[in-house]
């Protein structure tokens with residue numbers, strides 16, 4: 001038996017102003033996007049904005065349904081919209097943020113497991129890592145150089 005140790009690297013910025021300008025702009029788009037969330041059930045509004053390699057910015061917000069499992073997360077709304085409109089264009093970066101109905105989010109919001117898997121599919125499809133920018137409402141910003149940093153031992157088409 002041996003132990004397999006996994007290495008995760010996350011850049012931690014003390015606040016939004018410390019980020020490179022392109023990341024600040026994308027995060028701003030994500031924050032504007034969460035205003036379009038339809039979240040009457042959870043009151044948890046999520047905004048995602050992604051920059052494509054053609055420099056276009058595509059936004060998404062969570063869209064809930066009274067039949068709860070039909071809800072779609074902000075990240076997947078944005079990624080699928082981008083893939084539908086620009087099927088041959090890789091995603092360069094994605095910014096994700098949220099606003100809770102019950103607390104102020106002082107820590108970065110991290111994507112759910114399903115969205116991590118969908119972000120990974122896009123990295124795999126275009127053979128290109130995606131920069132992931134995570135923020136709550138205040139405080140630190142996390143930047144990942146690939147979703148693999150928070151989705152180790154990924155499942156992808158190599159197994160099929």
Ligand code: THU
Pocket residue numbers: 039042044045046061062063064071072073074075110111112115
């Ligand atoms: N949600 C997202 O939009 N993205 C995530 O990565 C996690 C969760 C949404 C789904 C639901 O509308 C609400 O947040 C509460 O789970």
